[in-house]
Amino acid sequence: MNQNTLLGILIPFAGTTLGSAMVFFMKKEMNLRLQKFLLGFAAGVMMAASVWSLLIPSIDMASEREAAAWIPAASGFLLGMGFLLLLDTLTPHLHFTEEKPEGMPAHLKKTTMLVLAVTLHNIPEGMAVGVTFAGVLSENTMMTLAGAFALSIGIAVQNFPEGAIISMPLKSQGLSKVRAFAYGSLSGIVEPAAALITILLTGLVLPLLPYLLSFAAGAMIYVVVEELIPEAQTGEHSNISTIGVAAGFALMMILDVALG
Numbered sequence: 439m440n441q442n443t444l445l446g447i448l449i450p451f452a453g454t455t456l457g458s459a460m461v462f463f464m465k466k467e468m469n470l471r472l473q474k475f476l477l478g479f480a481a482g483v484m485m486a487a488s489v490w491s492l493l494i495p496s497i498d499m500a501s502e503r504e505a506a507a508w509i510p511a512a513s514g515f516l517l518g519m520g521f522l523l524l525l526d527t528l529t530p531h532l533h534f535t536e537e538k539p540e541g542m543p544a545h546l547k548k549t550t551m552l553v554l555a556v557t558l559h560n561i562p563e564g565m566a567v568g569v570t571f572a573g574v575l576s577e578n579t580m581m582t583l584a585g586a587f588a589l590s591i592g593i594a595v596q597n598f599p600e601g602a603i604i605s606m607p608l609k610s611q612g613l614s615k616v617r618a619f620a621y622g623s624l625s626g627i628v629e630p631a632a633a634l635i636t637i638l639l640t641g642l643v644l645p646l647l648p649y650l651l652s653f654a655a656g657a658m659i660y661v662v663v664e665e666l667i668p669e670a671q672t673g674e675h676s677n678i679s680t681i682g683v684a685a686g687f688a689l690m691m692i693l694d695v696a697l698g
Contacts, residue, residue: 457601
């Protein structure tokens with residue numbers, strides 16, 4: 439693995455860590471309007487990344503190899519959705535806007551389940567970054583280093599508010615600022631781990647690349663539909679989250695088209 443790839447898979451983790459560090463600078467809980475905007479922004483980034491950085495490249499690659507170019511995109515997408523559905527069903531976790539935990543019953547602390555909820559979000563993002571850099575490393579695909587970095591930077595941008603959104607509630611649960619920062623930051627460590635596993639898997643079986651691209655897209659869209667959009671639209675100020683979706687989608691689209 440070269441330095442560019444290592445840097446690329448660490449950028450999203452840096453975004454989460456910087457966002458978690460906001461716990462040291464914000465005295466009170468995050469403003470509700472800002473929170474709604476950031477949730478929508480994250481959803482917009484993930485939707486645009488799923489289309490431009492993952493699904494379209496999957497279809498383009500498959501069109502060079504087989505007649506039915508939609509097969510890897512459709513099957514990988516559905517498998518990614520199913521994979522996150524399975525994780526969501528089995529893993530005990532708690533969303534900061536809810537009181538009742540989801541997943542398998544478990545006697546875990548509330549703070550632990552809050553961190554697990556964000557960790558679930560980060561798995562598909564790590565896979566998405568990993569599979570794009572795997573495409574660059576293969577050297578015989580249409581994916582470029584600039585495009586891979588565009589996706590990595592886009593996810594890091596939306597990870598910044600995610601880090602703040604997880605660390606601030608942890609502080610309000612009674613944790614010290616240092617521990618809230620540590621938990622928030624560690625929730626993002628799964629991203630480089632998932633990215634590395636995806637790169638290794640793709641390196642072993644290169645023909646799987648179109649399927650892995652669409653798989654990561656399906657996993658990310660699951661998070662958007664199941665978690666981010668419902669949380670952003672609950673209660674007041676839902677129009678703010680809609681503006682956030684537009685801003686995030688446009689930014690990620692511009693990054694991918696301009697740099698890809």
